[in-house]
Amino acid sequence: MSAATTYGILLVSFSKHSHQQHFVPLYQAHPRLRIVGVVDHPDIDGELRQANRQWAEKLSVPYSEDVGQAINDPAIDIVSIGCEIEKRSELIVRTATAGKHLWVDKFPGATLSECELAVAAVENAGVRAIIPGYAYGELARQVRMVLADGCLGDLLGIHLDIMFGKGWPRAIKQRAPFTLPDGHWKYPELKRELLTVGAYSVGLIQECLGPIRHIVGHAGAFFFPEHAVNGCDDFGTLTMTDDQGRVATLSAGRIGVAGHPQGGPARAYLIGSRQSATVDSKNPALHTYMRDYTAGYDYTPPPTDPMQWHEGPPVLANALANDVAGLSVGLEDLVAAIDENRPPRYGLRQGRDLMEILLAGYRAAGLGEAVELPLERD
Template identity: 30%
Template sequence: MAENTSDRRPPFGVLLVTGSQTHQENYARGFAADSRCRLIGLTDEPDVPLRRKSLNLQLAAELNVPLLEDFAVAIVRDDVDIVCVCCEPERRSRVVAAAAAAGRHVYIDKPMTTSVDSARQMVDAIQRAGVRSQMFSLVRSPVAQRAKEVVDSGRLGTLYSLSCELMFAKGIAGTADLSQPRQEEATAGNFTFLDSKRELFCVGLYPLVLYQWLTGAAYETVYGTTGNYFFREHQQNNVEDFSSLLLRMTNGVEGTIFVGRAGWSSHPSHGVHQIRLTGSEGSILLDAYRPRLEIFSDAPPFQQPARPHPEDPMGFWSSTVQENGIAPKESWWPVASPQQSDMACFVDCIEQDRESDVSALVGARAVEAILAGYRSAAAGQPVSTEAFPPEPAGSL
């Protein structure tokens, strides 16, 4: 095993795994914007398809960093401290495990994996190596920070329930065949496709992390439904574009989530994002777009693309949205903005030698709840989750 980098000091060398048409387009620039970091290069496993190799080369060129062909050599370079992993979720576990075994801290795209076993293997590898880990989430968003302040203040009394509605406003909606209801399956093959994703897997991850972050508790039971209301692409790939879950947490708190993708024209900005907190002394509804600045002008209104991007009809990636000439929505502007990027928060954890509040274990628990949701939706009844070991003391 390579030397552990926990005693290093800035600047931290960041190695990128996987390139364009992934969230690496955003994460890499987030790390590059932090003066405590420098990008070392971009690498990937040697047997990736030619299309992926081309996309890796594309982002490396955009960032002006070398493309490092040998993944095994790249992760043990002396100048690498952090490995930012954005490969497909089906192979994230082994990539993260290899980086952790090399003594490197790992920043992981969400959701972490597609199975409970691979999530456990990832968590075990990280804990065995003694490195820091963090999975991307939305807990740095202003609405999540407001929710945390309310819960921690105690002004709601004993917390009884949490509810979150999160609907992404991307893609050209209205193409689903509503006469063809889809029956959920207990186990899934693929979770992501070129033209669609499982939206419980993709979007549901965010509130499932949020609830752990707010309460410090894990999940006991999940009662889920999935549906198809918006997109032909999801139906053709036999995956859902909407899901709802009823959850019971280990501390007795009840939770509900309503998540999915509803199309560019469904919302003046990025989509509905609301959190309701209910306790013994009251309840509060928090909206990511309240307060907001509404702009009325003679500027042309937002127009969704006449034709979807052939490689990204849902608008997943910044690069393809730009290539398709989709202008940003300008009529609603949230007043608040994140105080710090998620990447900067992870660098703080490394500098201060402390566990992240969204460690790999938090991500693993979210994966288990997601997979339990699919089992529940297929069976039409609540199911129990598998118990992950407790988080190390002081990490939440």
């Protein structure tokens, strides 16, 4: 398409588990994008329907619950998918079949087979689809710079600490045994955090290493009673090796407010054959702060958002980077990919592989033993 083309964007759902509301300012600020409408499925609850309507009114665009009609509107070029993970694969297939490009909020499906259906639809249709959360952020950018410099020698291994300082930890009075995911990921009061937060680390590991072949996982230590009583992880660790024997480890989860001055660590440790490096995307990394200021003053998460899916935690220092998550960089890559008829840096096929790694990690945590990849089909 012409570099002067303006692209119309359709926003699918402001689900409380999505980042759709954070994408809106990016779309509004881009000179070649315009928001055309808001749509959702008709089986949503009243709270989400109200949120969708409020956003449509705020943006002065129509709201509809006829997804098929909306995605086939000639004014739509890009569909921004923010619905629940369990609804995404089918929607991606319909959108790609309609010839529309895609901005997908993290996971393209709830299961590996759903992800594969989404990948096949996008590739067969020849549309451009991006998952912006993993390869475009400040941590990924800085890690690539260090690796490109060559000063480390050969990369032997990587460890990642990416955690969210959100929610208010409380005493665990009851816990259920750890339960393996069954394709149902999101609950009204919680998310599975090894999936939700661990995905950021896995996405960066994909940038640094080859295909993952073995994985060990651990989960079952809890910060929040909502997770403990359901046997659903709010924190976990993974250890994996790639096809060359290089090692990657990660810790990921929701660790509560006051655990970090900038809302949670985002740090990589790179081990090379000549030397090692630490990369902290939330520089300055001089963590001198008073925890009591955060933990001791009159602060509690909003009762309507206790896990702070939409609310940011209190921070005592600001990162130097303006766009730590790299969403604006991802948006530029999607627009350029459409203009130049090329794939974006991180698309649905990488997202499918990421889901396979996470599913293998969950299986390893549940079985208490290493799991080999690729996974066997059930």
